[in-house]
Amino acid sequence: MSFAVTPEAIEDVAKLLYIRALKILPSDIKQGFVRLSAAETDETAQSILATMIENIAVAEKTDNILCQDTGIPIYNVGIGRGVTLDGYLLKQAIRRGVERATREHPLRSSVVHPLTRINEQTSCGAHVPVINIDFIDEAETLRMEMIPKGSGSENGSFLKMLIPADGIDGIKTFVIDRVMEVGGRVCPPTIVGVGIGGTSDVCMHLAKVAATRPLGTMCKDPEGARLESLLSQAVNMLDIGPQGLGGFGTAFAVHVEAAATHITMNPVAVNIQCHSARRASAVFTRAGVAIGE
Template sequence: MLLDLREVEEICKTLYVQALKILPADIKAGFKELVRTETDATGRSILDTMIENIAVAERTKNILCQDTGIPIYNVVVGRDIEFDGAGLKRAIRTGCERATHEYSLRSSVVHPITRKNNQTSSGIRVPIIHVDFDEQPETVSIEMIPKGSGSENGSFLQMLLPSDGINAVKRFVIDRVIESGGRVCPPTIVGVGIGGTSDLCMHLAKIAATRPLGSVCSDEDGAKIETELSRAVNELGIGPQGLGGRSTSFAVHVEVAATHITQNPVAVNIQCHSARRARATITPGGIAFSS
C-alpha cells in the first residue's frame, strides 16, 4: 500500500483538533469510577466540576483546556507500506500547523532561549514525531498526544543503582507524586519508566502516562508494581487539584526495558486529568478515527 501523504496531512490536522476537544472514553469512565469511590466532599465537588467541563467542551465543540501543549505524533507502520520518510515528516508538521491556523488554536510552542512564538505549534524539532514498525499488514496508525505544561512539569529521572533495590524505585515514584501535589492537575495518570538508558527511561514513562486506562504492563513484574503503586498514591490524601481526597490518580502505569548491570534508571511522567489523545488507523479499506 502506498501511503498518501496528502491524506496523512489532513489526518494529522484532524487528530490535533479531536484530541483537544474530545476526552477519550476510558478517561471519562475513569472519572465516574473516582466519583464512586471518593469520600471527601470537596474532592467529589471538584470531580463533578471537571466532568461538567468535559461535557461542555464536547457539547459546544470547544477545547478541554486552553493549553494546546507540545504536539506529539506516534506513527506505527505495518508491513507492505510504501512511503517517503522525509515527506511523512513534512506532512505531519504541515497538518499540525494547519490545525493551529484553521481552528485558531493558541500556539504553546516557543524558542527555548528567545521565547519567540511562531504561532504554528511548531518549532525546532517540534512537533515530536516517533516512528515505529509492527507486523500488521498494510496498516498505518497515527496517534496524536498534546502534552501540556501541567503534564510535562511533573517529569523526573533518577539513575538508581541495582543495590538500591526495587523499594527505592517505589519510593522515588511516591516522593515525586507528593512533590508535584496539585501542580499537575490531579487526578492524574502516573507514568513510570524502569530500565533502559536515561533517555529511553523517560520515553517509557511518557508511553506509560499516555496508555489507556485499564491497560496493563506487558511485563508481569511491572504489572505487580502498577497495582501496588496505584493503591499507594490514592492513600496520600492529595486529591483532585491537590485539595484533598482519595482521587489523586486514575492509575499508575509502568513500562520497562532491559538495562545495564550497573544501573537501574527510574523515570516519572505525570499526565494531568485532561489526558488527551486521538488516533487514526489507515488501511486499504479507509481511515478509522478513535481515541
C-alpha cells in the same frame, strides 16, 4: 503487494487528530472519572470531580477545547508490513498538519523558542512536533496517535539513575516522593507514568508511553504489572486528591513500562499526565481511514 499512504492523506489526518484530541476526551478517561467519583468520600473532592466531569460534557456539547493549553504536539506513528511511504515526507506532512490546525481552527500556539521565547504561532519549532516512528506487525496498516502534552503535567517529569542495590523499594520511594513533590501542580487526578530500565533517554520515553497509555491496560511485564498495582494503591493513599485539595482521587492509575538495562544501573523516570488526558488516533488501511481514540 504494498499499500501506499500519501503525504496529503497524512497531513489531513494530522490536522484532524490535533483538533479532535483537544476537544473529545477518550472514553477510558471518562470512565476513570466515574470510578473515582464513586469511590471518593471527601465532599470537596466530590465537588471538584463533578465540575471536571461537567467541563468535559460542555466542551463536547459546544465543540470547544477541553483546556486552554494546546500542549506540545506529539505523534506516534506505527508502520505496518507492506506499507510504502517516504519517511521524510511523512514528517513534513505531519508538521504541515499541525500548522494548519493551529492557523485554521484556530488554536493557541503553545510552542516557543527555548532561549528567545519567540512564538511562531504554528505550534511548531525545532524538533516539534515530536514524532515517534515504530514498526508494527500488521499488514498494510499505518497507525497514527496524536497526544497534546500540556506543560502543567509535563513539568512533573523526573529521572533518577538508581543502582541495582536500591532495589524495588528504591523505585517505589522515588515515585511516591515525586508524586508528593508535585502535589496539585499537575492537575490531578493524574496518570502517573513510570519508566524503568534502558538508558536515561529510553527510560524517560518509557515514562511518557506509560503516562499516555489507555486506562485499563497493564504492563506486559508481569513484575511491572505487579508494581503498577502496588503504586496505584499507594498514590491514592497520599490524600492529595483532585486539584491537590485532598481526597482519594489523586490518580486514575500508575502505569509502568520497562526495558532491559545495564548490569550496574537501573534508571527510573516519572512522567505525569493531567486529568485532561487527551489523545486521538487514526488507522490507515486499504478500506480508508478510521478516526477514533
